[in-house]
Amino acid sequence: MNVSVLVWVVTCAVILGLFVFDFYAHVRVPHEPTFRESAIWSSVYIGLAVVFGLVVWWLWGGEFAGEYFAGYVTEKALSVDNLFVFTVIMGTFAVPRAFQQKLLLIGIVLALVMRAGFIAVGAAAISTFSWVFYLFGIFLVLTAVKLAKEAGHEKEVEEKRDSRIITLVRRLVPTTDDYDGDRFLTKVDGKRVVTPMLLALIAIGFTDVLFALDSIPAIYGLTEQPYIVFTANAFALMGLRQLYFLIGGLLDRLVYLSYGLSLILAFIGVKLVLHALHENTLPFVNGGQHVAVPVISTGMSIGVIGVVLLVTTVASLARTRGQAKLT
Template sequence: MDVSWTLWTLTILGLVALISVDFFIGRKPHDVSTKEAGIWTIVWITLAALFGLGLLVFGESQASGEFFAGFITEKSLSVDNLFVFVLIMAKFSVPSHLQQRVLLVGVLIALVLRAIFIAAGAAVIANFSWVFYIFGAFLIYTAWKLIQEARADEEEDDFEENRLLKSIEHRFGVADKYHGTKLFIRNNGKRIMTPLMVVMLAIGTTDVLFALDSIPAIFGLTQDPYIVFTANAFALMGLRQLYFLIGGLLKKLVHLSYGLSVILGFIGVKLVLHALHESGVHVPEISIPFSLTVICGVLVITTITSLIATRKQEAAEKDAGKRPETGEQTDSSENVGAEK
């Protein structure tokens, strides 16, 4: 898709306007209700759908298909990010009314960092087509790693700060308590960070780790930097509302890792086939419509199986809770019979 600098500028200005509106609405710290989160989640998904349809009408059908495939993939991968966001919020004991501000700024930092990643990735791909082999192999390895972690069934009980975050805390110092929405305060004449600033940096910089698999994944669906950037932008900008909407449902998505591993593995194979095709090897390439079908199908199946498994587990736990009482009643009745 041939994108002019004018369209790039208008797109970035439009995204900045949307982010400004989002910031203006959430500028006052408050507890986000499920209703509010649901309404804004629908708004962001609708805006993404309208943008994709706009590409179909004013651009190309292939560009529209690539955007929807990329958006759905990035959105599904971002849901996995929410597990870590929950751990970060718990570690730093973020007050509930400040969490929406943390996510807003943290996601904004993540968006800027991802834009840098996308620009670098596009430059590398444009000059070195063999990088598709590396991207494909990395995604297949990541898919296998996700399966291993899911089978181990090990949950992280804490969030471990990365070295960059630790060095920033050491350099500026951190206050011992929250000071509303302030990011810096004066303590004994020295300017130090508040815990709120630390959490925002933690959210933003941690997303870089997720970008290591999500950016190669979307480049496996499209090599158009414009589609890659806009799909990432729309997927990230609705992440704050999604956090409050499905925060309580995250633990129910027990098969999410399996679904994501299938998606990443599938895109990894697609990248390798594309790399072979670019090298002159006659191999079949996977089309965007087929990719979109596979991605949506895997997510639907994963969600259904997760809910079924969770329901069975809850029923089993409920039955297990009743058994001791029944056992006690049986034992006492047997004792009574023995005494008689």
């Protein structure tokens, strides 16, 4: 896949422009978005992601478009898992609903910047050391096991993690428990102090780093093209703010989503290990020769990811049907 510097620059400029538009059109004036507003703009960003995939198909062919769509769906599913954590953070710091949009948008931009760094490092490592796929694969399998064990206890895990981070921050800088609008810093008795808004943003930023460690190896299991990895991540993160408000009440009902995501990560991990074996150059594995193993196609990956997400979503909604009636 040949992507010129000009295409990279234009793509980054368009993505940056979309985030700037989102800020000035929806976030600059604090308010709680309505269901209608969230639904419309979620649809718009999903539509843009699909249109971009068709552009990839037109310019570079169906194979790369398939890799993009597989990566986009995977990253979007992992992003929904982010929303669980964002909900916990918002609740922990009692962030007013009207101010949550600002936190989410800044957090999403930070997430994309950090993922861009991980993408660059990953691309450099893959181009230099083919055995990196072994590490990515094993890491994803271990992450899948960890995610499955924590399923149902995400809130407790995140609260403990946030508590440690914020305790450290409070030791280093003066803070206040009171909000001053949507400001990150304010003055108390003439001294500049950190508000809960900034503490919540720090918690979101640290969480973004942890999620990037999972998501970047996962998408590199679906494509080796840095351009596709970056754009799939960018479009998956776009609209995440609107999705937070759109399905906020539905998140508690997706009780099996973590199990589904753990299966997807494990599947991609196995795919990475198989790919590493197929491209093997390690002298202590089969004498440094390629190993004849099955190769999982992009089409099969899309199928497995789609089926797992569909089954876990339907099963979750069926399991919590009574909860929906009570609410």
